[in-house]
Amino acid sequence: MIKQPSPAYVLSLCLLGGSLMASAANAADGDWKRGRVYYQYVCTDCHKAKAGGPIAPNTRTMADWTSYLKADKHAKGKESLKKYTSKEYRASIKATNKAAEKYADIPDEQLFNDIKSFMLKGAKDGDSPASCL
């Protein structure tokens, strides 16, 4: 005989699953506006000053950006890209960078996701190709 799960058991599974799914959905759905600000005032400002100029999102395709972000390589593979969005990095520059200061407490994964959302949306074949000023 197969024992039927109790209603409370089913309900608890649903609630647990629902909570986890909601959390995962939030994580996957980045805040592109926050990503835009970080990209503009941390990534682009630094590239302008030290790395030969800005790299506009619309200079690459979504596939390019996806594989770039997944590879997690920066400065021709010498270092991790995620280093530059990490809390540790933000803490190190927040005295002189207002974006790093404003987003100092955003979890690493969340901020990375925000930036990813902006870059994919702004890619050459994205929903809203974005250039740099």
Add this chain to the structure above:
Amino acid sequence: MRAGIFAVAAMVAMVVIPAANAATGQVPEKLFKSTADHSKFKALQRDFKSGPEVTKACLTCHTEASKQLHRTQHWKWEFLNPDGQRLGKKHVINNFCISVASNYASCTTCHIGYGWKDDKFDFASEVNVDCLICHDTTGNYRKQPGLAGNVVTKRMEIPPGSGNIVKPIDLKKIAKAVGKTSRDNCGACHFFGGGGDGVKHGDMDSSLASPDKALDVHMDALGLNFACATCHMTEGHQVPGSRYAPTAQDKGSAHLRGKEYTTNPTTCQSCHGQAPHKKIAKLNDHTDKVACQTCHIPTYARGGIATKMSWDWSTAGKMGPDGKPLTRKDAKGRVIYSAAKGDFVLGENVVPDYMWFNGKVKYTLFGDKVEKSNEPIRINHFEGSAGDGKSLIWPVKIMRGRQAYDPVNKTLVILHMAGNDDTAFWTNFNWEKAVTVGMVSVGAAFSGKVDFVATESTWPITHMVAPAKDALRCHDCHGKDGRMNWKALGYAGDPRSGKK
């Protein structure tokens, strides 16, 4: 027993996960924005084939929204000036792209509705109201020119024959993510007035989507981060602060919460009051003569995007050596001549012109008699004077141009500019054909002759408010190198030197 364990697990999940999110700021951030999650709304769990289908779904909950919108300038494109002049985009002529008339399908890309392609548009239709243009939060909602404000829901070539393929937008995804308006929403139209980024206003362009403090202290994305609606405080979808109904001088106090006001909430004084300068009180002595913007917006178009300072239509229509429409660019790669539009002069970091302004604006409208002379025809002009007690010295952008007029009937003309037909100027570069169709569209007489006259239009400068440290100093206006033309303002000379 097992059920009990899972029930506890579920409760822990319900408590711990939100708590963890609360610690990260994630869930509260979303919750604080709204009590409604549109992604959960039953009416939005479907695919939409058109904009009006989305609006129909919106109206199932927001039952009165379209009725509110129908009463707004954003919907009617019409405004009755206190002196009786009928204004609004629907009626005025400017010296950028001239007029909406005869160019509806292109111009109404920026209308908050769907389907305004000619003068038979149904302004009473509730489903024709476009909710998403103002409430999209994805940044992916786009209206393409030539579609009368409709959206692309399947792959299309725009313009036809151009080879430019436009992807459809995901209306379901966009509808499920609606929210409060932002700078991106308003900017989708207002940053691009006059046919391109920053072209028209000079103090509004896409650099304000995510500006720093130096560009605008209020909209600073890393600071106060004001939305447009923070100042343009909207009630019942009525957006105050239109340039058709300007407040030149606000003598009221700062608006207090809980108190009802009938005055314009977009003025500086409505927040800062009448004596905002605490450290240098002497500056408060200027507020009865000088608009706040005069000192606090030292230059406009300073976000890296040029604004058009002049536009000469009379040179339009030139072909290059290859027989194709000519285009010329400046050293920065910006277009300064196009066969479709003529010659432009661009400006960045522009020092405004200054004039007395009492809040009244007079327009030269279509049908008004104009004379060609050495003086430019004023498309609009700000009224005011030093001694009327109602005027302040305001910063403005003067847009100069040369545009087509009928030298026999002596009227500015309507130009059928855009459209996929043989008479549109951008298709055939033939003035007589394009003006004939334009004038017929409004039932006006046209002699068949086209000449060009110099015109000027005046635009208030009120955005791009600089930080206090960058505001004008005494010597910027007073003294031998000051920027004010005191004589043009009605003084014998610099009033600081006692010349009244």
